[in-house]
Each structure stands twice: as structure tokens, then as C-alpha cells.
Amino acid sequence: MRIHSWEIKVQGDIQEISAIIDDFRLWFRVPKSIPVSHAGDPFLAAALLPAMAKGEKLEFDESLPVSPKLLRNCSVFQDIHHTWNPVLKIVPMDASTRAAGPLNDGAMSFFSGGVDSMFTFLKRRDELTHVVYIQGFDFRVDDVSYRTAFERNASFVRGFGKTVIPVGTNSNAFGYHHNLSILLTQGSALASIALLLAFPRSYVSSAYSYSQLVPLGSHPLTDPLWSTEGVEIIHEGAEARRVEKIIKIAENPSALANLLVCAHEVVHNCGKCEKCLRTMIPLQSLGVSTTAFPPFPSLSKIKKIRISNDIEMIFFKENYDLATQTGDKALRAALKSCLRRHEWTRLFKDIDKVVLGGFLKRAYRRVRKDPPSVHRVSMIRSED
């Protein structure tokens, strides 16, 4: 895999930095006023996992040096990902090296308005000078919605005297080009932007606490490995579980009003999806009223929530524990019945797997005539 044809183009207020990686032109669009890195580092971060998936040597144009510290760290990064999923091969890297210093002053954090980045923002607000808002990473949205969402977040952040940097990129499409799951590429995609903007300190907000760690693209073991001589990348907030983050956010009315967690909508919270509900439930337990969400659904609706996987179950358990603590018995009972149902489902699946060798699962799939789903390369080996 070869990285070449690096260029920077200015159009109006925007500068576009791009390079060609094999046959794909990966680009980043950043306001012209922000100094950006002219090194190979951002493209190394973006291209390493695709190169590992292809098992190909990663080569850089002579004119595109990379940080020697980053290059060293990348060998540990490769060890970790290869151990998690051996489909990702350990590949050699060939590049000229040059130590990378910071290009901007201050500290930045990625910001989407969700629970994790809001928590980091509040926790580090004394230190942070900038937040980075990404377009084309989490979701592909139309321009109008993006601008509305951006304006909403920007005005919130300006209220704290911070600057928002909007960054556009097609890195998501690049990952899919190599059939890599977004959960796998999320860490390196954020790192590529942090390395492009080169603040001396960059915060990446964690989604899970230290007690809930699973192999994931953004992980406290791997995120710091993207650091260079001049840029420290910090995986932030893993000391807190999701409910603890929500409790902290609920203490700040303006943060709470600006909270945006929805899996479906960009501008407001739908109040129905998994992510909305897992946030609304603890707020209800805490007795916090907010305009950020539609009214809380009836308990009979809560009772029917399907827990989709074990990770979701962890969040559910946190919410259940909180309801127990705050003494909301009705809500606690509703959550308990969701948890019980999930346990029964899991037990049923385990019985099928251990006793029947997965017969029922295969039969169910045949009856439903489900088309085989797309298997993206992920953090761990696929089970099927």
C-alpha cells in the first residue's frame, strides 16, 4: 500500500489536505485559518489498519516524512490488533522520518455533543481551548442538518469561551472501501485528525469504563500510541461509567440542554432509539427534567425494550443500579424485567449452541430466508 500525491488546496475559507492511498484519495477539509501538519503522520494513522487487513507493506513518498516516535509506537499498535484479530497482519512500514512538533497552541477534544464528549468537555474545560466537530465521520447527513447541528454545538461551546473547528473528511468511506468496520477504524480516524491539527494535547473520549473494556478501535491501550513527539493523544473518561457521566452532565443545565445522543437524528433526540433511552432512563431516575428529550415513555414501553447485546446490557445494569440507589421502584422493576428477558434469550441461545450445536439458529435463518449480512473486518475474529 502506497501513500503518495500529497497536496493541499485552498478554496474560499477551507483548505483541503489530501493524499492518494493506493487508488483512493483520502481528504480532510479544515478552516484555512488553522495551521495543519504537512507530514505523513495523519495518513499513516488512516492507512495502517487497511494495510494490515491487506497484509501489505505500507510505503510513504520520500517527501512525506513521519514521526519516528509514531513509527515505533505503530509496532505495538500492530501487535495489539493482530492479537485481537489475526486477520490483521503485521506489516512493515517504509518511510523517511522527522520528529513532529505541535503546530497549534492549547488543547483540543473531539466533540459530538454526546454523553462521552460532553463529559470530557466539562471535566477538562479549564484546559481545553478548542473542540473539533467532525462531518462525515459518525453519520452521513445532509448539509442543512449538519449546519444546524454544528451551529447548535458551536454556540454551546462558544458560551464557554472555546473555539470549534469543523473538520470534514471522507475517512469513513475509506474504511468501508477496505471493508473495515467503523468500530475498528474509529480510533485511527480520530487520530489522523488529531495529528493533522497537531495540538500538543488531544483528548479522545472513551465510551466504556476501565471495568468494561473490550477490543475496540478507540481503546486506552491503543489511542495513546498515536502520539508523536509534539502531540499527546489521551483516551479520556474511562474512569467513569456512563451513568456517572450523565450525573455529571445533569449538574450543568446548559450542557444537559445541549446533549445530543440520538442514533437516528442529528439535530435533536428522537427519544425512542436505544441511545436516547439509555440516557433518558438515568435522567428519569435522578428526577432531572430537561427539554433535550421528548417526554419519558410509559413504563410499559420501557418494559418492552429489547437489549440487543451484552454491551447494551452493561449500560442497562448501570441504569438498574442507579434506579435501585435512587429508590425508583417502578422503574427498577421495569428495567429488571428487560434484564431478565435478555438473560433468558441468552440462555436459550447458549443451550442451542452447546446442546444442539447451533441447529436452531441455522434453522431460524433458513426459515426467515435472511440474506447473509455484510461481514466487515472488525476488532475480533468473526464467530460464524
Add this chain to the structure above:
Amino acid sequence: MQVTNWKISEQDDTVEVSAEVDGFCLWYRLPRSYPVARAGDPFLAAALLPAMLRGEKLEVDPRLPVSPKLLKNLALLQEIHHSWNPVLKIIPISAQTSASWPVRQGAMSFFSGGVDSTYTLLKRIKEISHIVFIQGFDFFAGRGKDLPFSMADISDLAQIAYKLDVASDAVSVFVRNALSESTRQALSRYRDSCSDPGTLEKALAVDLGKLIAGPPVYREERFAGVRLRPETRRLLERAPEGKSPERLNRLLLEDAYPLEITREKSAVYPTAIERNASFARGLGKSLVPVETNHFPFGYRYNLSRNLSQGGALASVALLLGFPRVFIPSSYSYSQLFPLGSHPLTDPLWANEGMEIIHAGSEARRVDKVMRIAEHDQALANLRVCFNDMNVNCGKCQKCLRTMIPLKLLRAAAVPFPPLPPTAVIRKMRISGDIELNFFQDNLDLAMKSGDDELRDALRSCMARYERQRLFKEADRVILRGLIRRVLRARANTAQGMQRIDTTPPRD
């Protein structure tokens, strides 16, 4: 909790560095030829988790500066441990700071002669100059048994306190009845939160000392359930009439509390050190033997060794002051779970002068065994046994899980007895999900190497384990744990003693 009274003293060819931590004299001894760090860092590392458990501010004697980098790192380390197990509280640390620099050159790795440390040594052979062998972490042996009984003779305070408190065996009933009122009070104060271990230690030492100096403690029915050493038996057979039974009493109590009361040093450690030192010399490396009483220190607070291992290794590394330190990992990146030595936490124990590297997580156990099998000397020196430090028994889980891949690799001259027949392998019990990982690794290798017989035997162990797990899960979900409770009641076992671990207890 205070760290005070730091001392360095030399005796013959040994140098001892000690400090009082919460009233306990924690010491490290090593050959005099090695320089040591004269900072508070090693004792700060050892004291952190006990202080977190007690939720007490940790104060280091201002004359004993600690590294500012270490202090900063420990804030993050505390967050990680608190997140894993909230019973460990985040506490303030007060200390004078002064940057710490290496006291020597080279790179060290901890070494026990097992799979993990041998693999790391081979992988980093060019870089490693010294290997460090610790005695006093896996178990603790002490002074001569003829000296009067003292606090230093208690090696597992938490467990002896538990046994005396529950008093479910005849010896413990007897000892408990012999305790003074104030000792019983200290016992009940200690029971719930390990508070005031110093008072309990002193009181127990006095009472046990009196028991030993008193009339014969032996009664046949009292010691019926105790496995006596040959030496004890011999002495018992010719029990001297009228003579003080002090020595016999002491041996009997040691046998009744084999891990809780310190025994006299045996030849076990010197033999292990000599073997590993000569292996190291053969590779052009030096072995540094370090002796410590960390074992009784950690158990004073009932901390499991899974939890306290990180701080214990770090304290030795900080004392020796090498610029690079390797801590061999037991689990690969894909098998991570909260553990005292972990790739997230190990590097945080470092100061300005050193880098601590959690090494070897890129390899699974079977990969490590493969690497070792290629190296004749390393293979000959391999010791993995649960039961004996110097001879692999060939029967315990750790021996078997190592012998299986060696057999599959057709390694010659292995330091193990022959692999038992597959009928025996088939009956191996898998103790938990961690053990299951090792079985899976061995199964993968058996499939690759085409050994159908071993493959089937391993598969049947794993299938049995999965059925048992499913059964337990069904009991938990459908019957809400009824069967487990009934079985427990029938076996009439009180819930055993639980150590403070990296995560909260499950039930």
C-alpha cells in the same frame, strides 16, 4: 497511612532496605554489590493499594522524596483500580518530590523460570542485562524456629484471623479458646475492614508465643485433620517427658497453619536461585536475587496476590533503578481482564529514570511455549509447577497445560515426566474462563499438528466445561440459584474467605 523510618543496613554480603509502612517493617534484601535507589518510590508503590483499601491518606516521610512523575502517574493508576473495584478508594498522597534517575545501566526483567518470564528473556535477549528473581512473594519463609515467636512469624494475618474467627476446625477452636480477651477484641475489630492490623499482630504473637511455651498442644483428635511433616512426627514419637515441648508445639502449629505461620527457610529457594543463576550465566546475563517480606505485608490487608502483584513487582523495580524494566505478562491482549499486572497499569509505576514495559502480551501461552521449545537451555530450565519450585510434578494444571503443547511440538529432553495417557487428560477439570483460553490455545495447536487423540481429549474437557457452565447459568436464570444454594447447604460449607481482588466479588 504513613511511610516512615527508611533504613539501609549492610550485613555480611547483603544489603537491606526497609521502611515502616503503617507500623509494619517492610524490607528488601539483595546482594551488597548492587546499588539501590534511596528514594521513597519503592515504598510508595508497595503502600498504595493497602492505603486505597483503607481509604486513608498516604503520607511519605518528607525526608524520603518521591518522583513527581510517579506521583502524577499514580493518580491515573488509582482511577483504574477504583473503576475495577470501588472498594479501593481514591486517596490523596502527600510527599516531598524530587525527580528520580537510574542508579545503574542496563535492562532488567523479572524471572521465575516459568513460561512467561522465559519467553520475555528469549525475546529481549539482546537488551536484557539482568534477570531478577524474587523470593518472598509467592510464599514466605523466615527465621529459625527456635527463636521466640514474634510478629514477624505471622505470614498471612488475614487468613489466620479468618480461621480463628470462624473456628471450623479443632485446632482453631483450641487456639481461639486460648486467646486473651484483648486479642479477641482486636480480632473482631480487624475482621470487617482489616483495621488496625498492628494491634492484632502484636496480640496474636503474644498469645501464640504463650501457647508454644506452654504445655503440649498435641491431642490426637485435635490434630486428626492436620497433615504433619515427617519432622513433626519424629519429634512426636519421642516426645520428651518433662522437657519443654516448645519446639514440638511450634512445629505442630506450623503444620496446622502452613501458610499463615512462617516456616524456617528450606533449601527450596537456594536451589531455585542456583539453577536460574547458572542458566543466566550461560546466556551471559546476571541474576539478581531479591528477598522481601511483601507476602505477609499484602496479606495484612487481605489483598489477593492477583491484585497486589503489580505494586510488588514495581517496588522491586523502583528499588533496583534500571532504566528499562520488563514485566512478563501472563495473558495476551485478547485475554485481558482486571489484574494487578496489566498493560494499562504496569507502565504507570515508572519514574523519570525508567520505563516499565509490560512485555509479551502479543503472544498466547502456546506461542510462548513454542518459542521456548526452540531453545535447549531455556527448555531444560523451564519450571512451571504449582506444587514445587524445583521439580515439575507433571500432574498439576500448570504442568499439564505446558506439557501438552511440548508433546504436540515433539520437543525432546523436556524437564517433565512423560505426559499421562489421554484418558487422564480427558478428565482434566477446567477451573474457569481463563483456564478455558489455555485449553483453546492447546486445542488449536493439536488441530494444526494433526494429533487427533489429544484433540479429542481436549475437546471433551472443553465440552464438559461448557455444559457445566450452561447448567450453572440455567440454575441462575431459571431457578435463581436454588441448586447452588442447596448444594452449598448440603456440603455445609460456609462461604470461604474472600480476598480483596481486582474486581468486586460476584455474589
